[in-house]
Every structure is written in C-alpha cells, then in structure tokens.
Amino acid sequence: MYKIILVDDDYYVLEFLKTMVPWQSLGYEVIGVFEDGDKALEVVKKSHVDVIMTDIGMPRLDGISLIKEAKQHREGIHSIFLTCYDEFDYAHQAIKLNSFEYVLKEKMDTTMITDIVSRLKDEMDKKKQKDRELSNIRFLVKENLTVLRGRLLDHLMRKPPAIVNDWIQKHKADLNLDLSMTHCTPVLAFVDSYEALLTDDSYAFSVENIVMETINQYGKGFCLFDKEDKFYLFFDEITISKKVLLQRISDNLNTFMNVTISAIIGQHCVFPHEVSLELATLQQAEEQRFYLKQGEIDERKSSSSLGATIFEQLRHTNSELKELLLLEDNQKLHSWLEIQYAIINANQFSAKQVRNWAHSFLLDIERTIQMMQEDKEVFRLENESNEVLHVKTMWRLYEILKNAIAKAAEMVKDIHRHSSKPEIVKAKKYVMLHLDKKITLKDVSEHLHLNPSYFSRLFKQQTEMTFIDFVNKTKIERAKELMDHSQETVESISDMLGFESKSYFLKVFKKYYGATPSQYKTIQR
Structure with a gap:
C-alpha cells in the first residue's frame, strides 16, 4: 500500500476525495486529511508519505510551497495538484516541481481521480521494480568484485611471481585497483570490535571504501579483505609516515563507522615478487596481534620473544x-x-x-x-x-x-x-x-x-x-x-x-x- 495525504482548505472537496475514491482497492492508504498545509507538512516530516494530493490556493502555506518543503524532507515524494485556477503560471510551477498531475476542480470527478492515481501507482510500481533490479545488479557486481579481489590476495600469498603477474594483467581492468606499483609496504590490519558490525552486509565494502579514499589522499595503494575482521593493505609512494597514514585510516573509520583498527606493519618489498614471503611472515605475526591494544599500530616483531609458560x-x-x-x-x-x-x-x-x-x-x-x-x-x-x-x-x-x-x-x-x-x-x-x-x-x-x-x-x-x-x-x-x-x-x-x-x-x-x-x-x- 502506498501512503497518501489529502490537503485542501475546502471541506467539501476533502469529503468528496475521502469518501468517493476507493483508495484501498486502488492500492493506497489515506494516512491524513488536512485543511491546512502546515499540519500536512508536520506529518510529512514525521511519517513516510508517498503521495500528496493538494490544493494550490490555500492560506498560510499554499500547495506549491508545501510540495517544495516536502521534497526537502522526503526525496521522491509524488504530488498531484488540485486547483480552481486555469492559469499558466500555476501549471508552470507544478511542472517545475515534477508534479504527476495538475487537475482543475471544476472538471474533477471520481473516474478522473481514479484514473490519475491508478496511473501513478503503475509508475511507482515500475520504479520500485527497477530499483530492485538495479540493487540486485549492484549486489552481484559487488559480490563478483569481492570474489575477484579475494583471488588476488590468494595469488599474492601462494603463487609464484610469474603466475601472479600474468593473472594481474588478465584481470587488471576488472579488479578496479591501482596495481602499477613496483614496491609496496604490506600491512596486516584488524577491525577492533568488528562483531558489532556483522549485522551490516555491506560492512566490509564500507571499510574498504574508507580505507581506499584515505590512502589515495597521500599516495597509492589498495586494500584486500581476508576475513571478517582482518584485511591487508598495500601502499607505496605515500607522502606521510606509515603509522600516521594508518592512524588517519583508523580515525576515519571511527568517524564514519564507529570502529578502529589495530595494525602490524610489514617490511617494504618488491611488488609482486617479494610479497608472498612478506605476507607469510605477517601471518606468523598474528600472535603479536593478541597483545596489541585497541587502535594500536606497531611494526612487525619477531615471534621469538613470545613464549614462557x-x-x-x-x-x-x-x-x-x-x-x-x-x-x-x-x-x-x-x-x-x-x-x-x-x-x-x-x-x-x-x-x-x-x-x-x-x-x-x-x-x-x-x-x-x-x-x-x-x-x-x-x-x-x-x-x-x-x-x-x-x-x-x-x-x-x-x-x-x-x-x-x-x-x-x-x-x-x-x-x-x-x-x-x-x-x-x-x-x-x-x-x-x-x-x-x-x-x-x-x-x-x-x-x-x-x-x-x-x-x-x-x-x-x-x-x-x-x-x-x-x-x-x-x-x-x-x-x-x-x-x-x-x-x-x-x-x-x-x-x-x-x-x-x-x-x-x-x-x-x-x-x-x-x-x-x-x-x-x-x-x-
């Protein structure tokens, strides 16, 4: 059911609209009937409204102003104007506001209103279906990108450099990453308190976007997720120190997602030839992560210092x-x-x-x-x-x-x-x-x-x-x-x-x- 409100300072017009139009069978729920544009706007601010059917000429807040304000609060809200004025200026303003219809009251009857709102419902249904299809396409693209980048990480970890180079050349365009670096510093990063974010399906995607935007401000690099709470960073030619960059990434994540990262910085190495060895060493340093404080960033240490009973x-x-x-x-x-x-x-x-x-x-x-x-x-x-x-x-x-x-x-x-x-x-x-x-x-x-x-x-x-x-x-x-x-x-x-x-x-x-x-x-x- 689409939610509609009716607004007109003429009591008889409101009674006609309310009682003579079969709203429910047409797929609508009338959630408010108002003789005052101000009161109608209050409902728009507090509730979800799909359609406003309103008179243009009303005291205090007229219909044109009501729709202008409503659109500032509810993106995508639809409007149908009712008026006694057959004047170009009003029709022109309605067109500018992308109104679905402009109806003269003297010609208005049940059949006309039924036809208008039925056509509007068809249009909203089509848009909703299109939005669903676009959402599914975006999801599939995002999923495919996640899988492809996961394969890149797997190749960097386990495959010989020649195979990695060939694979990168084959998939470079699809990966949508800057892989032009000849050297890089790998970093093993952990999302602190990540469990709170697992209800959000796009959590890893959001983290990745914030990380990439921050890196790109100071140099070049990319981010590859390994597990829900763990990802690898690869960056080079940055204009600030590694620790400062990682701290800014953590600060940005905290600002936008209310999480921080802890991180272990690896050794600078040749990309991609020496990356596999450095990633293997970083994996062994996961024990070091256990003792990192929340939000702490540290250089990789030898695991030989860990071990008493x-x-x-x-x-x-x-x-x-x-x-x-x-x-x-x-x-x-x-x-x-x-x-x-x-x-x-x-x-x-x-x-x-x-x-x-x-x-x-x-x-x-x-x-x-x-x-x-x-x-x-x-x-x-x-x-x-x-x-x-x-x-x-x-x-x-x-x-x-x-x-x-x-x-x-x-x-x-x-x-x-x-x-x-x-x-x-x-x-x-x-x-x-x-x-x-x-x-x-x-x-x-x-x-x-x-x-x-x-x-x-x-x-x-x-x-x-x-x-x-x-x-x-x-x-x-x-x-x-x-x-x-x-x-x-x-x-x-x-x-x-x-x-x-x-x-x-x-x-x-x-x-x-x-x-x-x-x-x-x-x-x-």
Whole structure:
C-alpha cells in the first residue's frame, strides 16, 4: 500500500476525495486529511508519505510551497495538484516541481481521480521494480568484485611471481585497483570490535571504501579483505609516515563507522615478487596481534620473544582470586585482575596458553560458587568460557574476565543474602579459605559457635554428604588443579593441602577420583 495525504482548505472537496475514491482497492492508504498545509507538512516530516494530493490556493502555506518543503524532507515524494485556477503560471510551477498531475476542480470527478492515481501507482510500481533490479545488479557486481579481489590476495600469498603477474594483467581492468606499483609496504590490519558490525552486509565494502579514499589522499595503494575482521593493505609512494597514514585510516573509520583498527606493519618489498614471503611472515605475526591494544599500530616483531609458560607463573593466582571472592573484597579483586593483566603483557605468553588459562580460571570460579550454592539454579559462566577460547586480543579478554569476576562477586553476595542456612555457607567458606590446613569438625563448629554433633547432622541434612567428605573432596579438587598446571610433587601438594601424610593423601585421592595421582597424571597427558 502506498501512503497518501489529502490537503485542501475546502471541506467539501476533502469529503468528496475521502469518501468517493476507493483508495484501498486502488492500492493506497489515506494516512491524513488536512485543511491546512502546515499540519500536512508536520506529518510529512514525521511519517513516510508517498503521495500528496493538494490544493494550490490555500492560506498560510499554499500547495506549491508545501510540495517544495516536502521534497526537502522526503526525496521522491509524488504530488498531484488540485486547483480552481486555469492559469499558466500555476501549471508552470507544478511542472517545475515534477508534479504527476495538475487537475482543475471544476472538471474533477471520481473516474478522473481514479484514473490519475491508478496511473501513478503503475509508475511507482515500475520504479520500485527497477530499483530492485538495479540493487540486485549492484549486489552481484559487488559480490563478483569481492570474489575477484579475494583471488588476488590468494595469488599474492601462494603463487609464484610469474603466475601472479600474468593473472594481474588478465584481470587488471576488472579488479578496479591501482596495481602499477613496483614496491609496496604490506600491512596486516584488524577491525577492533568488528562483531558489532556483522549485522551490516555491506560492512566490509564500507571499510574498504574508507580505507581506499584515505590512502589515495597521500599516495597509492589498495586494500584486500581476508576475513571478517582482518584485511591487508598495500601502499607505496605515500607522502606521510606509515603509522600516521594508518592512524588517519583508523580515525576515519571511527568517524564514519564507529570502529578502529589495530595494525602490524610489514617490511617494504618488491611488488609482486617479494610479497608472498612478506605476507607469510605477517601471518606468523598474528600472535603479536593478541597483545596489541585497541587502535594500536606497531611494526612487525619477531615471534621469538613470545613464549614462557603461563600456568607455572600464575599457579597460585586462582586460589588468591577465590579467597578474595569469598572475602567479598571488590577493591582487591579489581587490583588482582590488573596485576594478572600486567604480568601476562610483560611475559607475552602465547595466545593459546592465555586462552587456556582464562578458560581454566573461569571454570574454577564456577566450581567455587557452585560449592557454596544450595540446590537451586546453578551458577554458570558458559558464555564467557566459550568466548575466551576464541578471543583474539588481550584487551578483549580483560573485559570478559572483568565482567565475569563482577558477576561472580555479585553471586557470592546474593548467596549470603538469601541462604536459608547461613551456617552451611559459612562452613563451606571456612573450608575453602583454609585448604592449606588440617580442618576438623571441631574447628568449624567452634568457628560457628555450634555444637559439633548438631552441626554434623545439619551439614549432612543440607548437603547430602558428611562435613569431612566435603573437606576432602574440596582438597582433592585443588590437588587436581595443582597437578594439571604446576610441576609440584605429590609430597609438596600433600603438604600444601594440610594432609597428615603423603600416604593419607594418596588414599583420599584414590577414594574420590578412583585412581592414584600418578595414574591421574598419565590419563591427563
């Protein structure tokens, strides 16, 4: 349905148009009837209007002025003029405004109006169909160009220079790129926070246009997308420094699309003969991307500086975090995360190690909260755990962990506020804060100011396990963490967890896990 408004200061004309013309069957919806041009214009400004049928001679805002103003607000709006004046000047102005029809009221009848609006509908239908066809053609051209440029990148990465040269000569006109350079500087660029743009089908095309326009202001070059968040730049003979050019590209993307780029600059090389080798080196430098800050631009570095083992260096940090969570110290929780962030950045651990550590860390938080929860809704960090396994930058990982810690801290408070048996929560909390000590029923009962027999019955009733079982199970979970992520010996772990002897630790471990610590390590390997 096309939307039309009717405007005339003559009440009877409006009544005639409104009641005598079968608008709906003709494919129109009348969304407004006005005796005043000003009120009609307000509707045009606020709503989608396809057609205005208006009188010319009206007080305040006449029909000619109404259509002039309406066209400034709604491109492509159609007009049909009604008038009592059979004068050339009015007809001439209507023609200048590209009016569809100019109708004398004295000759107007239902048949005439029906014929006019039917012809207008046919014209609008044809234009709509033509626009659709043009849009499809543009889409196909854009898709073909994307595919062709993707093949260019593939050739530059993998094919011998002679084949690349022949291919470029064959497709040069279709690629619509300046490939006249004899040397170039390849750059590997990443779109920061690109996920927010994935709903826009033309996002890569828009990024490419902004990048190309910026490069062309300072030299020559081109841009080739590899993946949704990653593209390569090739430029030469630029009049400003590489870093400044890349910063201006990032600034322009931020201005027009609200995104920035991070980038790694490769070495200047012969085009296309040395490009393949330099692109291979840049691909290996993707590990460097993990540690780039949002919007950071850097020269390519050797990957040899990346590599210590994260679990050895941070083996005690998870237990520190759990202690801070249980103590509900939000300020120290924030400081703790800042320290880990600084340690990881300083050591430049491999991205895979950092992701695995973060995943293990989130599972650890989950288990800690779940141990404190009563049998209701189980606390989960499933989305965060999945995301950290695929996170591409350290700054984004920091955001995920920060949000996860805040969520966990809020859950700890919630457990304390709403627990039906606060004694059980306090007992579990005591155990998790004293895993390095020998914990007895008597110790906890005294801490809670309860009779040991009463507390023992209460704990079993609420948790369906004895208190000593809970203590041993919690300690064995911690022992498994230490065996998974540290080089500590069985004797050392036994001492760290307050067991009376190594033999007792082995006995308890086998009871709860069904295998000895050495068998467990073999299975994990």
